[in-house]
Amino acid sequence: MAKMRLKDPSKKYRRFKPLDIPNRQWPSKTLDKVPRWLATDLRDGNQSLVDPMDGEQKFRYFQMLVKLGYKEIEISYPSSGATDFDFTRRLVTTPGVVPNDVWLQVLSPCRKELIKRTVESLKGAKKAILHLYLATSPCFQQIVFGMDNEQSMALAVECTKYARSITKDDPNSGVEEWAYEFSPETFSDSDPEFVLKVCEGVKAAWEPSVENPIIFNLPATVEMSTPNVYADQIEFFCTKISEREKISVSLHPHNDRGCAVAAAELAQMAGADRVEGTLFGNGERTGNVDLVTLALNLYTQGIHPGIDFSDLNSVIDVVETSNKIPVHPRQPYGGQLVVCAFSGSHQDAIKKGFQARETAGATSTDPWVMPYLPLDPEDIGRTYEAIIRVNSQSGKGGVAWIIKRTLQLDLPRGLQVAFSKIVQRETDMLGREMLPNEIKDLFTEAYHLNRNPRFSLIDYNITTDRSSTTTAAAPPTTVTTDASKPAQTTSGKTAPSRNLLRKFDGVIEIDGTEHHLTGSGNGALSALAHALNNLGIDIDIADYKEHSIEKRGAGVGGEGEGGKERKGRDTQAATFIECTAMGQAQKVWGVGIHEDVVQSSLFALLGAASSFLSSRPSTPVPFRPKRSNTLDMEPSSPLSGVQVECEGNGAPKGSADAVGKLEKAAEGTEKVNDGAVAVNGDGEAH
Numbered sequence: 054m055a056k057m058r059l060k061d062p063s064k065k066y067r068r069f070k071p072l073d074i075p076n077r078q079w080p081s082k083t084l085d086k087v088p089r090w091l092a093t094d095l096r097d098g099n100q101s102l103v104d105p106m107d108g109e110q111k112f113r114y115f116q117m118l119v120k121l122g123y124k125e126i127e128i129s130y131p132s133s134g135a136t137d138f139d140f141t142r143r144l145v146t147t148p149g150v151v152p153n154d155v156w157l158q159v160l161s162p163c164r165k166e167l168i169k170r171t172v173e174s175l176k177g178a179k180k181a182i183l184h185l186y187l188a189t190s191p192c193f194q195q196i197v198f199g200m201d202n203e204q205s206m207a208l209a210v211e212c213t214k215y216a217r218s219i220t221k222d223d224p225n226s227g228v229e230e231w232a233y234e235f236s237p238e239t240f241s242d243s244d245p246e247f248v249l250k251v252c253e254g255v256k257a258a259w260e261p262s263v264e265n266p267i268i269f270n271l272p273a274t275v276e277m278s279t280p281n282v283y284a285d286q287i288e289f290f291c292t293k294i295s296e297r298e299k300i301s302v303s304l305h306p307h308n309d310r311g312c313a314v315a316a317a318e319l320a321q322m323a324g325a326d327r328v329e330g331t332l333f334g335n336g337e338r339t340g341n342v343d344l345v346t347l348a349l350n351l352y353t354q355g356i357h358p359g360i361d362f363s364d365l366n367s368v369i370d371v372v373e374t375s376n377k378i379p380v381h382p383r384q385p386y387g388g389q390l391v392v393c394a395f396s397g398s399h400q401d402a403i404k405k406g407f408q409a410r411e412t413a414g415a416t417s418t419d420p421w422v423m424p425y426l427p428l429d430p431e432d433i434g435r436t437y438e439a440i441i442r443v444n445s446q447s448g449k450g451g452v453a454w455i456i457k458r459t460l461q462l463d464l465p466r467g468l469q470v471a472f473s474k475i476v477q478r479e480t481d482m483l484g485r486e487m488l489p490n491e492i493k494d495l496f497t498e499a500y501h502l503n504r505n506p507r508f509s510l511i512d513y514n515i516t517t518d519r520s521s522t523t524t525a526a527a528p529p530t531t532v533t534t535d536a537s538k539p540a541q542t543t544s545g546k547t548a549p550s551r552n553l554l555r556k557f558d559g560v561i562e563i564d565g566t567e568h569h570l571t572g573s574g575n576g577a578l579s580a581l582a583h584a585l586n587n588l589g590i591d592i593d594i595a596d597y598k599e600h601s602i603e604k605r606g607a608g609v610g611g612e613g614e615g616g617k618e619r620k621g622r623d624t625q626a627a628t629f630i631e632c633t634a635m636g637q638a639q640k641v642w643g644v645g646i647h648e649d650v651v652q653s654s655l656f657a658l659l660g661a662a663s664s665f666l667s668s669r670p671s672t673p674v675p676f677r678p679k680r681s682n683t684l685d686m687e688p689s690s691p692l693s694g695v696q697v698e699c700e701g702n703g704a705p706k707g708s709a710d711a712v713g714k715l716e717k718a719a720e721g722t723e724k725v726n727d728g729a730v731a732v733n734g735d736g737e738a739h
């Protein structure tokens with residue numbers, strides 16, 4: 054057994070000792086109100102960057118925060134140097150940049166000369182929050198400051214008094230409205246009784262009012278324990294501090310244990326009023342709490358957070374450019390992959406969810422009940438196209454969704470299965486995701502939507518064959534229509550009524566040679582099938598579906614139409630035909646699209662015919678399916694290598710000769726009437 058190299062932690066690391074508050078109330082509370090938000094991207098976020106933002110970047114970021122709706126923004130640490138000082142001056146002195154209802158917050162340590170400089174930077178501001186911090190934990194007192202409790206307390210109070218004297222008590226401070234924030238830094242690792250004592254002293258020094266409360270920001274400077282422990286600490290503070298109505302209790306969770314969001318949520322339940330954080334959680338080490346997640350967590354509970362994340366992508370752009378740190382692809386809400394599903398069962402469920410909404414006629418404000426997606430991607434400006442993405446883990450549902458989105462085609466279930474196998478093979482071969490356009494192109498190619506490689510319908514006429522005095526020798530054809538369409542069924546040589554017989558008379562180019570074909574059936578489709586049958590292509594129609602599609606700019610069409618824009622009509626017909634070759638078990642789908650429903654079905658049949666022929670090796674050996682139920686395909690065919698659905702044992706059943714005859718004709722080894730094959734109503738070539 055491999056030796057465990059990770060060391061025994063039991064002596065090196067001490068378990069965090071939680072508070073003992075048996076009567077805690079927060080576990081039975083719910084999160085149902087929006088806190089005061091403070092965005093500290095430009096201070097706490099910025100101080101953690103390899104290359105902090107320059108003034109220009111900070112300016113752009115600030116404008117974005119204002120636009121999103123933040124009313125309290127920590128913009129700088131003005132005593133740190135020229136960049137932050139000058140940036141603060143720029144905001145304060147540029148007219149119209151800071152809206153009247155936005156508070157500018159600035160941070161300073163408890164050092165008088167730095168507090169003075171900080172206050173100076175704000176001259177001219179309308180609303181300013183001066184934020185001082187002093188660590189209160191034994192670790193910091195002993196290691197960093199060499200102070201005891203009394204000294205820490207005295208420094209906090211003294212600096213607060215000094216701050217007051219040069220801000221709200223100074224008529225010449227140059228700021229219209231001052232607020233004060235004090236952070237007992239390292240709160241989460243401090244003795245809660247000592248924190249209370251310090252804050253009582255600071256409060257007394259500042260003398261807040263109900264209208265302008267003091268902000269006690271209680272940071273998890275380092276996240277020390279589970280989120281419930283932080284919530285206990287906050288509830289303890291909220292219930293013990295005096296004059297609670299004159300205090301805004303603020304949270305400032307860092308994410309060292311990965312629980313900052315949970316800590317912020319539980320701590321709000323414990324009584325906090327305000328949350329400080331950054332967009333997507335940038336900040337020292339593992340970062341600050343993520344304001345986007347907090348806001349959208351509320352949103353998905355039906356509570357508007359007061360921040361506008363309706364165009365999250367543009368927020369991500371600014372954040373990534375400014376921080377030079379990418380937003381992780383799996384970051385809640387913002388990550389590129391969080392509104393995507395790759396796996397087949399997820400895609401299937403999501404697709405059904407969207408279909409259910411469509412069927413119910415749901416609008417964008419109707420209740421959201423969607424498998425796997427807690428948020429409507431549209432609400433944050435993401436498109437539905439991005440949701441379903443296809444790789445080797447994907448199934449038919451996702452592929453069908455993409456074809457629906459890109460080509461407006463509602464694939465019948467059987468065609469979904471068939472095409473998803475083609476996609477599966479391609480993704481396995483590529484070893485990567487296939488993009489929607491690639492899937493669309495693969496479909497277009499596999500089902501010959503732009504160009505049928507073997508058959509071209511040059512000209513045709515469908516007429517009623519009134520001359521027929523005998524029953525038509527239609528090929529055994531079963532056409533299953535949509536319930537909305539009258540069923541067309543013929544069997545063997547029997548047609549339901551000779552008066553209803555339709556006659557196909559046309560010219561079809563096969564592999565470059567034009568053939569004149571005729572055939573009859575009880576519909577245009579079966580008449581063409583009959584005509585093909587007389588050429589030796591014995592095709593049965595096993596399934597038929599059609600629907601109309603809205604006309605799009607550049608079209609996909611049958612042969613001869615390739616990509617041409619259609620003008621003058623608003624809708625097209627899409628036809629899906631599943632065919633079997635006479636006597637064979639393989640099934641092939643043909644797809645046709647055309648303004649004319651008849652022509653679209655003819656395209657679909659010729660598409661299927663082409664796939665049948667192209668799926669066999671071009672050798673003189675006639676059609677001979679394998680017992681393995683796998684068709685031999687031309688390697689270049691998108692259908693090659695694909696398991697084709699088979700019924701029975703896959704053994705040849707007698708039509709090989711006929712199909713082979715056509716293959717030979719097409720290869721020029723057997724010429725038929727100079728390339729023109731005419732077939733009479735009895736199916737005889739002449």
Ligand SMILES: CC(=O)SCCNC(=O)CCNC(=O)[C@H](O)C(C)(C)COP(=O)(O)OP(=O)(O)OC[C@H]1O[C@@H](n2cnc3c(N)ncnc32)[C@H](O)[C@@H]1OP(=O)(O)O
Nearest residue numbers: 097100130132133134162163164186187188197198238274
């Ligand atoms: C948890 C947080 O995010 S706190 C915010 C941290 N952000 C920053 O520090 C960014 C900006 N900071 C800076 O640019 C610099 O630290 C400055 C300009 C403020 C100060 O620089 P320097 O004077 O060179 O001091 P330096 O940063 O090296 O050391 C910090 C000093 O401040 C003291 N100090 C640290 N925090 C505090 C505090 N809250 N109140 C009073 N003194 C403090 C330290 O004990 C140390 O004192 P010492 O020099 O007597 O040992």
Ligand SMILES: CC(C)C(=O)C(=O)O
Nearest residue numbers: 186236238239272274
């Ligand atoms: C200055 C304080 C609030 C801070 O950033 C922290 O403790 O993390």
Ligand SMILES: [Mg+2]
Nearest residue numbers: 097272274305
């Ligand atoms: Mg911090």
